[in-house]
Amino acid sequence: MKKLLVLLLISSLMLTSGCWDSREIEERLFVTAIAVDINEEVQEGNVNRLIITYKYPNINTIGKNSGSGPINFTLSIPASGISEESTAFMGEAPFPFYFKHLKVIIFSKELLEHEELVRHILDELNRSPQINKRARIAVTEGKARDVLKVTGDQEYRIEGSIYQVLRNNKFTNRFTVKSLTDLITDFDVTGVTIVPRISIVSGKFVVSGGCILKNYKFLAWVDQNQNRAINIMNGIIGLENIDTIYNGILLSYTVTRGSSRKKVTFDDGITVRFDIKLEGYLQGYNISQKNLVYDEKTLKGIENNIAEELEKKILDTRKFLDEIGAPLFGVGEHVSKFHPKMWKQVKDNWQEMMPEVKFQLNIDVNIRRTGLTK
Template sequence: MKRNVSVVCVLCLLLVLTTGCWSRRELNELAIVTGIGIDKLDNQYLLSLQMLNMGQAGSEAPGGGGGSSLPVTTQYIKADSLFEGFRRLTTKLPRKLYFSHIRVLVFSETLAQEGLRDILDLFVRDHEIRPDFFLVVTKGVEAREAMSQIVPIEQSPATALLKNLEISEKNWAPTVAITLDEFITDLMKVGKEGVMTGLQLNGDPHKGQTDANLKTVHPRSNFRFSSIGVFKNDKLVGWLNEDEGRGFSYITNRVNASVFEVPCDSGGKAAVEVLRSSTHLTGKAPGGEPVITVGIAMEGNIGEISCREDLSKPETIYAFERRAEQVIDGFIHKAVRKGRQSSSSDIFGFGEAIHRYDPRNWNRLKDDWDRHFMSVKVDTRIDVKLRRTGKVGQSFIDKMK
């Protein structure tokens, strides 16, 4: 009897493991959303949802002649709320929207200036949406125009934005890739404001919305990441230019690899390739006076030179290292100056650094940190080491007749 009871219990436990695919959703029943653009129009949200055209997504890349239609489609809907808009869009589509593969979320500049707090709540709350996609704010164009572009190389424009942003951040210091998780965390931190990558369109945005953009050597419209949007709480309040963006990336330890120019003593300039960079940010507030120390250790190569300098001499290399340190110092102070001009926005986390290293004095500053941020003293300790000069030391330019 006991044996029979044991067998029945084991069978019951096995039944729990054989529930089958009760929550399955077939691929041919889903509209996979890869990118979302959000504008504000007539006090309503204009949503632009870019979805894979599953009948063409596995064919040849755009421009390769595989398939009679485009690999993506973009649908537009106006609504008072995002959730309502997503559900209302089902009246135009034969498939259920599926949000687990979102690559980018694009906001218009005007909408970002009004504030993103209420919009972001849905993307944090919904169980189907993963918070690891990138946030982008347009500059000079609407989000719907960005989400309507057809681009070469990549089948999905949203995937093109994703890969472009990832590659650019790893190789070009003025670009930053910010995920939803990271931006939300910055919104909740005391002593740290958020940033977002700026997106521009080169060329004619309307001509980039057809497959004619794929059938020319020089596309009529293409994406370009430029500038970094500065936020105060959830509102866009300013932009960092290229040099200021470099300074932000150095301060916040975001530089993986990059290139910048260093002047020569004899006129002309040299291009320094950044191989690796590490930043250590510390803060304190003795006597209520905040002081931030930015320590940077950078290694690089001289990749190009357009002046008469003999790089085979150690003293020449040492001189270039000191000048490179001065250039980086200039980037940092330009970025801090712009942060102060943009509604006292501490995008660098100076307040957070003081909180971490000097919590007692931070408690005296935090309630009025915006005012203290305007007068914080920023000390830099930069150490640049140039390891190589390429295949040659002295340039052939010096030996020309």
């Protein structure tokens, strides 16, 4: 029995896989953020049309017995692509790069004006088994590498701070979260997508609004209000404030939960019905008559006012999207998923047909609370 047990233990050791490349954790450079810019100094005939920037933590400053020094290192180099650049760094970096912990990829607007470069980069990122496909995407109007150089009194390392903001829409609808996989899928399905816009303001990064890409190329910017309308129409509803004027009084309505459902019919052209439900509370108001806000009729009037304000913003956003040819309300995705036969008939001309699609908005706003005091 003992011999059999020993034999089983030896066999398990032989069959158990270990570290496949036999490298210690201290001998890896864990890239957490990548910035991609255009190489403005490239000469004719030079294939290194990009400036790729890696940011990775200084592991000597991590842990209980950590030492001193910078908490991050940043390296930039001209390159023709992402993978080529990682080997080009071997003359400067002491160890190989590791991308499975990649959190953020930032593109510059200037880069996104070159369709062939964007296609090349996304194809390379998609094919590479080393790249984390759940990395979050963002776009900046200036240099992407400048965003990675931003420092501030923040809880996380800078790439961690950006990732904490970009990871989900739980606390805001000012932007639309987009992973590398989401980005590639959007291009494959409709050819249009929206990516968070990241800017540097007073030495700190701010994520607000979005960048619309169409056919692998920059199309337009949207502000946070337009982005909020796009998110709500796609059922992405997080904690958000909606300001409105009711009888000359400024009111602030905080959304705590909500839903958005689509129903598409094809009887007389294409008609889409959006059923939007929002729940929340009044965050701030100033009504002169005492306790008037607690009157049921007044509350109903405020709810209708908020619904009308939201409907106006949605229709204004739809008009803007139709003008630039960017169907971002998720109608195409809905038709392709739930009406595949119809989608085969319209998908080739969908972007041209979208302005003719009829919208029916049914917005139901509920005020659940009005505050702790009367």
